Amino acid sequence: MPAPGLVMGGVVGLQCGAALTTRMYPLVGPAGVVTLRLCIAAVVLITVWRPGMRWDRATLRVAAAAGTLLAVHHLSYYEAVDRLPLGAATTMEFLGPFAIALFASRRATDLLWACLAAAGVVLLSHSGVSLNATGLAFATLAGCCWGGYILVAKRLAERVPDGRGLALAVSWGALLSLPYGIAQAGTRLLAPGTLVLAAAVAILSSILPYTAQLEALRRLPPRTFGILTSLEPAVGALIGLLFIGQHLTTAQWAGVLAVALASIGATRTPGRAPRPTTTRTPGNAQDHLRTGTSSE
Template sequence: MTLRLAVAALVLTSLWRPRVRGGRAGLGIAVAAGTLLAVHHLAYYEAVARLPLGAATTLEFLGPFALALCGSRRAPDLLWAGLAAAGVLLLSGSGTALDPTGVACATLAGCCWGGYILVGRRLALCVPDGGGLALAVTWAALLSLPCGITQAGTRLLDPGTLTLAAAVAVLSSVVPYTFQLEALRRLTPRVFGVLTSLEPAIGALVGLLFLGQHLAAAQWAGVAAVGLASLGATRGEGREDGARATAHAEAGAREG
């Protein structure tokens, strides 16, 4: 985790040469985003060390999904929220028992990820380029450094480890975080949260194909329930956006 964030910070800093715009407010937003990233990474890695990847990713997804439903006034959204809650119960209460510490860490990671979406949007709007992201990731790397040194020590400087960390940093931090920031410039946090709906299914599939991790049938049903709930919320969001667009078009036509 530490090397992933450190290498990502070096790459992003070299690309953007960040300068804080917006004074202390901009710096404060970058620090808040970096803190959420650091805690998210630590909690998520602790979760996947104790849980199957699909279960950990599903529990982590509940943060963005709760954010996606936040503020909705539509009754069907309560149904999707209930279905997602049922999925979590299936994941945590049937088949192979899930480690309670792992469940707690995955839940904390989900809360941090939901918070990062909110703060990340403010960062994207406050800083027009990738400089804010570079500052946030740099702060996250500094926060994670004591943990990395404690756990790995001098192994952090092993050439093979550094090479692998560089690849992971670029593919799983630099590229996705940059695209996510650009998405947050254009989307509301609610819509962005909905669009992360495929993460639980992808996590379970990767765990099955590459790590040989298996979930019980009821736990697969839990993954499916969370995915179905997110798809239902996505369709509802699309209809709501379409209705708003139609209303705006009709209002414009009347004014014209």
């Protein structure tokens, strides 16, 4: 699958999982949702990839940093979704990837697409009603963590050529979130109905999207990945409309169109030709990330 398709598949999975978690909030709360999501995802990923224990310290540090950012992102994002409409929470979360796309830009056209995406975010977030200030703060923190995760996950993808690095990162994030989930939900975390919902959320929001996006990060530079994920506010608003009944205003639909056009433009704008290098190892992930070409 082309790298943009991997990114979009991850975006859709994340937002579907976020919509499904609204049914779990009355049962275990946001922290309980995060704990179950990460723990189930960690068990599945470890079973599939069998990461083992022999890792150099540098790789362990990168995996721990990615897992920490994931845990804090999940905790803050679900606290935001508990207080804000899904589209608004995702719009604020987008500030992190948008900042990466903007500050890593090297071409005038990249700035154009980033600015168009920003205009779409502004329109999409215009709901005509006041939004919960605490929810906005949590969503902004989630955006900062997601932006940091993009950069750290890129390094993890360079160091580990398969899903073992992701398994380590998610496992570390699960350990960090466990005390918060137990404190909020206690034994309710083990209720059979809750575990079934949590398994679906883990597959939709963690296992499938992070595997797909980690593979995409091997092929795309962070700035392109950041602009592509600008579709998250649009997807979040549409998922909210279809599954939660959150209707969009005319201004919000205009924002959806603007963000979609920005993402399409970012993927279709031809990139700068890579500079020739004197040495190159065939199949080296860093070469593919540097030139923005596919590893296939």
